[in-house]
Amino acid sequence: MFLSCADPSALSGLNWLICYLTTDKQLMFYGSFLVVLLLLVVVAPVALAFGFGGALAARSGFWPLRMLGKTYTAMVRGIPDVIFFLFVPIALDQGLEYMRHKVLCPDWTAPIRQGNDFLVCPAAKLPPTDASPFYQESYGFVLAVIAFAIVFGAFAANVISGAMNAVPRAQLETAEAYGMTPGQVRRRVLIPQMWTYALPGLSNLWMILIKATPLLYMLGIEDIVYWARELGATKSKIYAYPHPDWRLWYFLGLLVFYLLLTRVSEVVLKRLSARLARGQATMAGEALRKVGA
């Protein structure tokens, strides 16, 4: 750690490697792993909330709400994810800019669409042109989170809705016989019992979500795939640390990272599923009861 990296061309062997692995650019690569983890941590609850809302809406007794819930899941599930990932951030960005433009610049007379150009007044620009790079990147990240949440929320809605249908009718009937209102039945019996049915589907979704994070790169966010490509590419003498095409090694690193992440998830989900099966009238719940007895 005490060696000097001021003149990389004079270094060799391990010293060169240590200096290379601690350049600012490499540090940005390490930081991007946190971006991916942050995305997972933020998207999972938001998508679950979308899914919950979608499932409840699709089961609602109120016709327009039911149509909304069903349209949402049918539409997102029927359209390729990639198209949503490309469409949602652009549409949100232009939509927000358009609304800000209408409010902030009422005197602006020039048309917003001039041929190919999408032009709003400077004050309505999002993110503002003089915003800090951190703000610019956070803005892109938030748009990405929304796109992910919309897509994965629709799948979650379908899983949750199916799980709600799987709860034995007798359970709900008993609750009704006790005089519970429909709201109470839903809160006290339906939702607590549906998790055990929802978990296999949701854990699948979680795995797919982990594996879908490289799509961030497509949304212009500098994630691990971006940096692995950028850092691994052949570096000529114009760079301080020239090296041949190392993409294979960088991608191998990503492979290990993703395998670790999915392995840890599998272990945690297995435990969670055992926990949820306790006391349930399912085969898994029955097996737990016999072991305990």
Add this chain to the structure above:
Amino acid sequence: MKKTLLAAAALAFTAGLAHAGDTVRMGTEGKYPPYNFINDKGQVDGFERELGDKLCAMESLTCTWTTNDWDSIIPNLLSGNYDTIMAGMSITDERKKTIDFTQAYYPPAFSAYLGKDAGANIKGVVAAQVGTIQADYVAKSGATLLEFPTMDDTIAAVKNGEADAVFADKDALKPFSKAEGGDFVWAGQEVQLGEGIGVGLRKSDTALKDKLNDGIGKMKADGSLNVLLKKWFGDETPTF
């Protein structure tokens, strides 16, 4: 009513931001050394960075740099994510239909073939980066065009025998030639393509275009542009 509510929500979502000044956002690719690349500090560097910063200083503009994938570099300019493209983009009639260019800051560049040996079949399978003037040229030359999203992929294609040669900007290929420590040699004839490289702008952005044209004109007149070209591309590079 609904519209106002939505607008209010949009405002709330973005509240507390300073008003936008006249910062010019410079867009580049960051993967095309020595024109533009990300240096080991993680910042945009290269000929275009230095030239762009110089132009901004001359015209008293505040400039920030941002990178974007080559594939979507024009659409994102049009939707206002940044204001200029300085990414080794040659001025072509095809591109002029959607965007505007300043006068060239780099003369029509030499493009060349690079293969495993000097006799590489340049009428066989030739790799080129998608959407470049070189790709167009290969398609018209009678060779089988093999397109790749990045420069690195085109080189890799020649290395693993998928393509007989790669056709690209000569300066970008130089580091891969034997003379500079690479594995490949020049093949065929070099060609001058396009009208040179200019700064890409939205057609509606005429004020910025005038400023940049003025700056480039001044740098051509006093010779400082040639000095910059020689610094980044060597003494044999075409100059103004």
